[in-house]
Amino acid sequence: MTKVSMTVNGKAVSGEAEGRTLLSAFLREGLGLTGTHVGCDTSQCGACVVHVDGRAVKSCTVFALDVAGAEVRTIEGMANLDGSLGTIQQAFQDHHGLQCGFCTPGMVMSAAALLAENPKPSEADVRHYLEGNICRCTGYHNIVKAVLAASGQDVSAVAAE
Amino acid sequence: MPKDHGIGASSKRREDIRFLTGRGVYTDDMNLHGQAYAVFVRSQVAHGRIKSIDTSAAAAMPGVLAVFTGEDFKDVGGNPAGWLINSRDGTPMREPKRPVLAHGKVRHVGDAYAAVVAESYAEAKDAAEQLAADSEIEELPAIIDMAAALADASIRVHDEIPDNQCFDWGWIEDNRAAVDAAIKAAPHVTTLELVNNRLVPNAMEPRASIGEYFPGTGDYKLTTTSQNPHLTRLLVAAFVMGIPENKLTVVAPDVGGGFGSKIYHYGEEALVLAAAKKLARPVRWTAERSESFLSDAHGRDHVTKIELACETDGTFIAFRTETMANVGAYLSNFSTATPTFLHGTLMAGPYKVPNVYVNVKTVFTNTAPVDAYRGAGRPEATFSLERVIDKMCRELGLDPFDVRRKNLLTKDMFPYTTPVGLAYDTGDYHATLDKAMDMADVAGFETRRAASAARGKLRGMGLSTWIEACGIAPSHLVGVLGSRVGLYDAATVRVNATGNISVMTGAHSHGQGHETVFAQIVAEKLGVPEASVEIVHGDTSKIPFGMGSYGSRSLAVCGVAVTKAIDKIVAKGKKIAAHMLEAAEEDITFEAGTFSVAGTDKAKTFGEIAFSAYVPHNYPLETLEPGLEETAFYDPANFTYPAGAYICEVEVDEGTGKVDVVAFHCADDFGNIMNPMVVEGQVHGGVGQGIGQALCENTTYDDTGQLLTGSYMDYAMPRADDVPFYNVDYSCQTPCTHNPLGVKGCGEAGAIGSPPAVVNAVIDALHRGGYTHVKHIDMPVSPSRVWQAIHG
Numbered sequence: 001m002t003k004v005s006m007t008v009n010g011k012a013v014s015g016e017a018e019g020r021t022l023l024s025a026f027l028r029e030g031l032g033l034t035g036t037h038v039g040c041d042t043s044q045c046g047a048c049v050v051h052v053d054g055r056a057v058k059s060c061t062v063f064a065l066d067v068a069g070a071e072v073r074t075i076e077g078m079a080n081l082d083g084s085l086g087t088i089q090q091a092f093q094d095h096h097g098l099q100c101g102f103c104t105p106g107m108v109m110s111a112a113a114l115l116a117e118n119p120k121p122s123e124a125d126v127r128h129y130l131e132g133n134i135c136r137c138t139g140y141h142n143i144v145k146a147v148l149a150a151s152g153q154d155v156s157a158v159a160a161e
Numbered sequence: 162m163p164k165d166h167g168i169g170a171s172s173k174r175r176e177d178i179r180f181l182t183g184r185g186v187y188t189d190d191m192n193l194h195g196q197a198y199a200v201f202v203r204s205q206v207a208h209g210r211i212k213s214i215d216t217s218a219a220a221a222m223p224g225v226l227a228v229f230t231g232e233d234f235k236d237v238g239g240n241p242a243g244w245l246i247n248s249r250d251g252t253p254m255r256e257p258k259r260p261v262l263a264h265g266k267v268r269h270v271g272d273a274y275a276a277v278v279a280e281s282y283a284e285a286k287d288a289a290e291q292l293a294a295d296s297e298i299e300e301l302p303a304i305i306d307m308a309a310a311l312a313d314a315s316i317r318v319h320d321e322i323p324d325n326q327c328f329d330w331g332w333i334e335d336n337r338a339a340v341d342a343a344i345k346a347a348p349h350v351t352t353l354e355l356v357n358n359r360l361v362p363n364a365m366e367p368r369a370s371i372g373e374y375f376p377g378t379g380d381y382k383l384t385t386t387s388q389n390p391h392l393t394r395l396l397v398a399a400f401v402m403g404i405p406e407n408k409l410t411v412v413a414p415d416v417g418g419g420f421g422s423k424i425y426h427y428g429e430e431a432l433v434l435a436a437a438k439k440l441a442r443p444v445r446w447t448a449e450r451s452e453s454f455l456s457d458a459h460g461r462d463h464v465t466k467i468e469l470a471c472e473t474d475g476t477f478i479a480f481r482t483e484t485m486a487n488v489g490a491y492l493s494n495f496s497t498a499t500p501t502f503l504h505g506t507l508m509a510g511p512y513k514v515p516n517v518y519v520n521v522k523t524v525f526t527n528t529a530p531v532d533a534y535r536g537a538g539r540p541e542a543t544f545s546l547e548r549v550i551d552k553m554c555r556e557l558g559l560d561p562f563d564v565r566r567k568n569l570l571t572k573d574m575f576p577y578t579t580p581v582g583l584a585y586d587t588g589d590y591h592a593t594l595d596k597a598m599d600m601a602d603v604a605g606f607e608t609r610r611a612a613s614a615a616r617g618k619l620r621g622m623g624l625s626t627w628i629e630a631c632g633i634a635p636s637h638l639v640g641v642l643g644s645r646v647g648l649y650d651a652a653t654v655r656v657n658a659t660g661n662i663s664v665m666t667g668a669h670s671h672g673q674g675h676e677t678v679f680a681q682i683v684a685e686k687l688g689v690p691e692a693s694v695e696i697v698h699g700d701t702s703k704i705p706f707g708m709g710s711y712g713s714r715s716l717a718v719c720g721v722a723v724t725k726a727i728d729k730i731v732a733k734g735k736k737i738a739a740h741m742l743e744a745a746e747e748d749i750t751f752e753a754g755t756f757s758v759a760g761t762d763k764a765k766t767f768g769e770i771a772f773s774a775y776v777p778h779n780y781p782l783e784t785l786e787p788g789l790e791e792t793a794f795y796d797p798a799n800f801t802y803p804a805g806a807y808i809c810e811v812e813v814d815e816g817t818g819k820v821d822v823v824a825f826h827c828a829d830d831f832g833n834i835m836n837p838m839v840v841e842g843q844v845h846g847g848v849g850q851g852i853g854q855a856l857c858e859n860t861t862y863d864d865t866g867q868l869l870t871g872s873y874m875d876y877a878m879p880r881a882d883d884v885p886f887y888n889v890d891y892s893c894q895t896p897c898t899h900n901p902l903g904v905k906g907c908g909e910a911g912a913i914g915s916p917p918a919v920v921n922a923v924i925d926a927l928h929r930g931g932y933t934h935v936k937h938i939d940m941p942v943s944p945s946r947v948w949q950a951i952h953g
Contacts, residue, residue, distance in 0.1 A: 033183065037187070044874060045450070045873060079182055093177040100365065101181075126881070136418050139846045139852075139884060141845040143881065144881060
């Protein structure tokens with residue numbers, strides 16, 4: 001076990017990790033931040049996406065020790081300071097962009113990374129960017145719509161409001 | 162103006178707040194005091210004899226608390242099949258024992274035969290790997306292909322079943338001679354052989370379970386990823402473990418999708434309970450995705466020959482189907498109902514067809530168990546019908562829209578009993594067909610086709626007119642059909658003294674949004690704000706009873722139970738109001754949250770009545786109990802019959818064979834709609850899964866029974882850029898005639914109606930491109946299969 005320190009959602013944290021401890025396990029088991037989900041074991045599903053130093057990262061693909069000293073942001077750090085939903089989170093609720101909620105944290109974190117890179121993405125941009133996030137419930141319709149809406153674009157023309 | 166609350170409003174989902182902020186509590190999120198971790202040892206061969214398992218090295222490894230093998234469970238019960246089906250000759254189906262851990266033999270890759278419990282997950286995993294290395298399993302020849310399994314008696318999945326057949330079922334056997342004669346005499350017969358591809362449900366949350374045991378009382382608690390905690394309690398307690406039901410609590414907390422795969426009881430649930438008792442500590446197991454692929458119940462996997470007999474103008478005369486359905490190595494709980502009563506009974510579709518006969522042989526193979534997956538039998542029926550109809554239209558040069566219109570039941574024909582035994586209560590199938598054609602701008606197709614051609618793409622349009630039977634199910638009927646359970650449901654409505662309301666429902670929400678939608682119904686019926694209604698589900702210690710959520714039954718059965726309980730609340734409220742207002746009970750009316758004396762301005766609010774029920778100072782105590790809480794059980798009189806018309810447009814790249822779905826239109830009749838936003842979301846998700854089945858997903862075992870598609874690198878889940886925006890309409894509404902909400906259910910529709918629409922569109926595109934030799938392509942219609950068909 002090695003002691004590892006990092007900043008998570010703006011707070012300095014530290015904990016014990018083995019060399020093989022994944023960041024996802026460190027967040028979930030070590031810090032109790034269970035909003036980050038693990039939906040596969042091959043880095044395909046994207047439920048575990050968090051931000052490391054501003055970049056979207058699949059936390060099941062990174063060792064906790066490798067992000068020592070980094071700034072990590074998880075779904076628990078996405079709400080506004082007053083606790084209300086952030087813009088992307090609110091768009092997901094407004095447009096029914098989630099059902100069972102399991103892929104949702106990863107979707108929100110990926111969407112945030114997309115909008116940071118590309119503030120006004122096209123539908124095709126959103127669909128392409130979310131290739132690494134699998135959702136089984138929504139057929140993606142309302143997720144794509146929510147991300148476009150979160151970018152400030154008018155989605156009223158999208159079929160089947 | 163759309164409503165902003167109550168029935169019919171697109172109320173935003175209250176559950177979203179916790180899911181969007183990372184505060185959902187799924188089973189694997191729980192970390193109980195003293196929790197230990199279980200890891201299973203799974204067979205690496207499809208068929209093998211367990212010669213020896215040396216547990217000594219694993220047991221001595223760091224952190225290991227206990228090791229279990231099949232020997233530890235050989236004297237407890239098996240996990241039973243929920244439906245007993247008889248063969249055509251009247252003999253009962255074969256039901257081999259399905260043990261908690263394999264004992265004697267392993268029968269599919271992933272079949273768990275041992276487990277390790279340790280202080281940490283990593284220690285348990287290390288020891289499980291050691292145990293695998295210390296297990297001697299003699300590999301036996303495996304049987305994977307269904308036809309081979311029936312033909313080759315030398316390889317037996319279960320030694321006591323010589324032909325690997327579970328049953329040979331005919332529906333309806335009395336129809337058979339007439340159907341045979343009608344087909345023989347018909348002017349035209351179209352025959353199609355097809356495969357309904359095997360799928361892995363892939364709820365995004367892998368299965369997980371926590372067992373607890375409380376030595377002081379002898380109580381057990383199972384927290385598990387279930388769509389139906391009461392059913393799991395019954396199976397674990399009464400059938401497998403021999404625990405009295407009242408000593409076992411089953412909790413299904415937030416569950417990350419189910420799609421059928423979390424209906425069933427699995428051996429891991431029994432193991433964590435047994436381990437918890439042995440260690441007197443909580444024991445948690447969470448599947449890795451690789452384990453999910455190997456051990457979750459799969460879906461579909463039918464091989465079918467269907468014949469359609471018709472007049473030369475396309476008027477249907479008869480349908481005859483022969484199907485082989487894979488049940489895998491063991492019978493999962495619904496596996497015998499899915500290819501029979503959820504499939505054969507739908508083989509008349511929404512059509513006027515006098516003669517229908519269905520034969521289904523279910524086959525044991527050395528593969529994972531196969532069971533109900535979203536739609537469950539009805540997608541298989543719909544795919545067979547809609548594909549053979551499309552093929553017939555091409556053979557006779559008929560327009561597929563005209564042929565549907567000619568054969569669809571007309572709205573004046575209801576109630577209508579089909580030749581395969583269902584009684585459709587209501588519908589208007591021409592209305593949904595017309596609506597879909599309008600949405601799809603069928604008349605404008607040629608312009609769009611030309612535009613696609615200008616971009617080098619073939620464009621095609623495919624139609625599917627579908628029906629399902631859901632709202633599962635009338636108990637007297639399923640009892641006749643072989644079910645071992647009733648399929649009613651229950652609800653308790655508890656009005657608290659301060660007027661807010663707790664509703665305990667037997668439905669379980671794992672994405673459907675019951676916490677919001679059921680609150681809308683209660684708010685509407687009682688005239689209270691939605692925010693004052695709390696929906697409680699997923700805990701056998703809190704809710705009266707329930708058979709859970711599947712078969713699009715939550716609203717049509719569980720939701721109706723809620724309304725029945727509300728009716729009792731209102732009836733009691735009227736008695737209280739009559740006393741308080743010094744009026745006759747029959748003069749009391751209840752509307753918009755107010756009890757009034759008819760024709761006067763004398764009234765009491767719902768809150769005043771509730772308070773009086775709990776503070777009964779001015780109350781008819783001599784004739785009425787205090788308190789305001791009612792329970793209702795509701796058993797539906799019939800199935801419900803949602804139906805609709807789906808139109809898909811695809812573009813096909815001739816050079817690569819790649820298919821893009823460029824438009825998808827759904828016109829559905831779900832009866833009355835409680836929350837349009839949620840209904841649309843359910844259709845989107847179903848269609849997404851249907852497109853996945855049609856274009857991407859396939860479960861492939863090699864000849865030795867190794868699963869080749871065991872991860873997301875090999876099993877092609879549909880992704881955001883594989884699907885379009887969907888065009889969804891539910892304005893054609895013929896309310897269900899036999900439940901008071903008039904609802905039919907919407908959860909499975911998309912997955913039922915969409916696959917044939919996609920495949921029909923691909924065939925259409927190829928024919929329009931001149932590739933008229935292509936009669937059929939099996940799903941998934943992958944680029945390689947399309948390319949090979951083109952170059953046939």
